[in-house]
Amino acid sequence: MSKSQNIEWKESWRDEYLKWICGFANAQGGKIYIGMNDDGEVVGVEKSKKLLEDIPNKIVNALGIVADVNLHNKGGKDYIEIIVSANPYPVSYHGEYHYRSGSTKQQLVGPALNQFLLKKTGITWDSVPIDGIKPEDFRHDSFDIFREQAERSQRMDSKALSVDNPQLLDNLNLLNNDIPTRAAILLFHHKPEKWIPGSFIKIGYFKSDSDIVYQDEVHGSLISQADNVIDLIYLKYLKGIISYDNITRVETYPYPKEGLREAVLNAIAHKNYATLTPIQIRVYDDKIMIANDCVFPEDWTVENLMKPHKSRPYNPLIASTFYRAGYIESWGRGIEKIKESCEASKNPQPEYLIHHEDFMITFFAGKTTQTPTQTPTQTPTQTELSELVLAVIREHPEYSQKQIAEQL
Structure with a gap:
């Protein structure tokens, strides 16, 4: 058995390996073998039958997911196989989000965590609405530029462009329940950095x-x-x-x-x-x-x-x-x-x-x-x-x- 980005070998069980299981669940899934060394050789694991009962319970209690846990024997030595499926929803370990990337496990924080959560929930970053601003607060300048360019490109008809600015934002799918999205503010507001610093x-x-x-x-x-x-x-x-x-x-x-x-x-x-x-x-x-x-x-x-x-x-x-x-x-x-x-x-x-x-x-x-x-x-x-x-x-x-x- 060869090691890959979706396989981990561990000689013994530690509860911290729940983080690895969390990482696999948040990525493409994977397998962890308990009782194997770094060369993929079976060295055996003690109290294998107890672990066969304990590990599934720990996974459910700590992560809220179910994984297949199987007991195998090779050359008279027991080892345990944990099969983790990719989860469509974010999985956390005591409030921490871990992710398997390549052959390493990473704890997601900051922008990486935001990006991960948006992706898992099917929401794009630019579609998130921003409270505290109305379509009427936008100046005309950028809308005038857009109308001129869109008419020249012939990718919008004149009827769709002749509406007022709030309706144009809606036609471009830039409003969420009448609230401007991040995309709307970036594209058309004259001071987008008030909400999104660094947008220059x-x-x-x-x-x-x-x-x-x-x-x-x-x-x-x-x-x-x-x-x-x-x-x-x-x-x-x-x-x-x-x-x-x-x-x-x-x-x-x-x-x-x-x-x-x-x-x-x-x-x-x-x-x-x-x-x-x-x-x-x-x-x-x-x-x-x-x-x-x-x-x-x-x-x-x-x-x-x-x-x-x-x-x-x-x-x-x-x-x-x-x-x-x-x-x-x-x-x-x-x-x-x-x-x-x-x-x-x-x-x-x-x-x-x-x-x-x-x-x-x-x-x-x-x-x-x-x-x-x-x-x-x-x-x-x-x-x-x-x-x-x-x-x-x-x-x-x-x-x-x-x-x-x-x-x-």
């Missing part, structure tokens, strides 16, 4: 990992963040190489805009906002790194991500609203679109770093045959215009591109 984006320009030159923070609703953050990156953090096609000015940037946009918008949509940590975008001379906390399915790897896969969003309400606005796809094609954009622009393919609770993508600058001259890359008028755009974004992060243009 940090951008920094770095000369090295320890040498930051300047930085910005993009606050406001997720809809307004999505509408503004890419423009901010290209206006302030990236240098375009200037060329001319006859009399037409052409700016070439070192990164594919569609690929970068796809990565940033997916980071916003799929972030684990329960960790209270902002999305971080680090811009260097030769690369851009986008990092965010997230929750991947346990069986996912980089290989799974790179192949065609189903869309399994952690924030289904946020993802659905972003889809209707035309910001993201609903087919799990984000990575494919990034790959295609890098191929089209002849950029190196990005690198991906995946852990169960965080994700980082690194874009690398493309090579170009053009060399920037010593002449300014922007005329004074263009420089002034960029400065005005940045000033408007800083003062009104909730503005849409159309509203920014009107301010100029």
Whole structure:
């Protein structure tokens, strides 16, 4: 018998092994063998018949579940097999929640416990209602941006978009008994950090990992963040190489805009906002790194991500609203679109770093045959215009591109 993530061997019984049984019940189930050493060899267990009676009672009394407990004999030595089934409901041991992950047992606390309980009860994190706020408390800005984008994407008809804001929230399934959900507040409220700290984006320009030159923070609703953050990156953090096609000015940037946009918008949509940590975008001379906390399915790897896969969003309400606005796809094609954009622009393919609770993508600058001259890359008028755009974004992060243009 070989040891696996679903099998434990113990030479003798201790009541603390009830925690292991709890962990198996909360995960995929498993087996514990009492009377076997770490090599899987039967060494025997004393008072096996008494344990055969005691262990099932201890499991029921401490955990409230039933497990199969069987007595076996090999070479004249008794050993006990405890078979634990995966439980559809959360199982606790004296108020503690344990979980089997790989070959180790973990006690769940904090955000991990919240996530586990929501998953077991079939509730998503972004669908939880928030008391103390009404749909009428939301400002119009983000709704205006959404209506404009959704109409352009043609993923909602004009009739569904022409309703008032509270009804639009309801149409998007963002209300729970007329109470705004976390998704509603994140997507449309101009100050979501009042309820969900860390729901913003940090951008920094770095000369090295320890040498930051300047930085910005993009606050406001997720809809307004999505509408503004890419423009901010290209206006302030990236240098375009200037060329001319006859009399037409052409700016070439070192990164594919569609690929970068796809990565940033997916980071916003799929972030684990329960960790209270902002999305971080680090811009260097030769690369851009986008990092965010997230929750991947346990069986996912980089290989799974790179192949065609189903869309399994952690924030289904946020993802659905972003889809209707035309910001993201609903087919799990984000990575494919990034790959295609890098191929089209002849950029190196990005690198991906995946852990169960965080994700980082690194874009690398493309090579170009053009060399920037010593002449300014922007005329004074263009420089002034960029400065005005940045000033408007800083003062009104909730503005849409159309509203920014009107301010100029």
